[in-house]
Amino acid sequence: MNNIKISARQFAIFVILFSIGSTILYISSSMSQELRQDAWIGAAIGTGLSLLLMLLYIAIGRIFPNMTLVKMNEKVFGKWIGKLVSLSFIFFSFSTAALLLSDVGNFLAIQMMPETPSEVTQILFACIVIMGIRLGLETLARSAEILFSCFIVLFIIFVVSLFPHVELKNIQPIFESGIKPLVRSSLLFMSFFSLPLVVVLMIFPASVNQPKNAEKKLFIGVLIGGTCLTILIVLTIMVLGPDLSAAQMYPSYSLARKIEVGGFLQRVEAIMAAMWFITLYFKFVLYFYAAVIGLAQTLSLNDYLPLTLPLGMILVLLSFMINPNVAFESAYDKEVWIVYALSYGLVLPFLLLTGQILRKIIQGNKNQ
């Protein structure tokens, strides 16, 4: 099952697309709710801290070469506790995938196609994701390479064409907020941006061709993703102003509405939305991939293909009920998600690392 290998370059593209993911849609809103015009500083600090977090992931990748997160769990915590931890991790990525799917449905129903039931878009989106999973990681990686260039071109057009609307006075005064709000909002930023990258540990040491090169690429990927998001936040605040960007649900969509070149090129937000579909797709695919592969390995199955269709069906059904309304989701994001993401993105890798080091020390003492 694990004969599929992707190259370090493809891995970097996965990291970039995954970390930008759905974050690009609403991050400016939740960050400027916390920090107002200083939101971009929180994002920059968050990116820096994310690079430190990547050091932890790289250390884990070095200690357990050729292992996925599920196998690491079983090695460190023993067979049964390891399996339980793995199952809870699978639930983490599965429920987040379902929430992401309902986000896709909500976004389309609210902003673009209000008369189409969101269930239809959710089912269609889930179908292409299941198709991608069934075709395998290599196919996904190649399509990521193609679509990534699309994404970058759209992003550059997006940023450049908004330049005329920039007003510098919107981000002044700088550094008005205190230390604690800054820490809090950079944690918030990380919980959307880099802590979910723990699912990449299902791919990273095990299915990447050149592990040494991939370590470097993990850094570069996080750096590029963080820079893109920070640019986006600065731009949103400079164009819309802190109040308006905090009040919007999808500020980058209203930003795209502002694009106007020479009085004839306007209302291009639907084209810009392609950018979000690309990143959302890969975020969703990686979450679902982690859940499927994780479940197959926890149950020690040799073939994950038969699991994809039933799991996909459960995912779609779960996404219908998991998110009853927008208020529920924003409360969940504020009250639960940060701690939930911290416990899997930071605490679990940290436990794995210390557990393995303790194990080595105890074994070393026995041998003496």
Add this chain to the structure above:
Amino acid sequence: MLGVVGVLVVAIIILVKEIPYLKKKKLKREGWAFSILLLFAVGLGIAQSLHLNIPNPLNGLTFIFKPLSKILNEWLK
């Protein structure tokens, strides 16, 4: 009622698609996992289309993580 029929039709399509593959490769454990998951999916789908009251798993998460998040928020206030 239409929802129940829809769920069953999807389940039958999945069965028709996967059973030959499972048989051809003689995957026994995979077959078990596949049928249990599919059974769960059909049960969930029928319960949803009959508008039964299904607990939202995120409420459970809220119950577990809300105290921790309160501590974190107090500390960072």
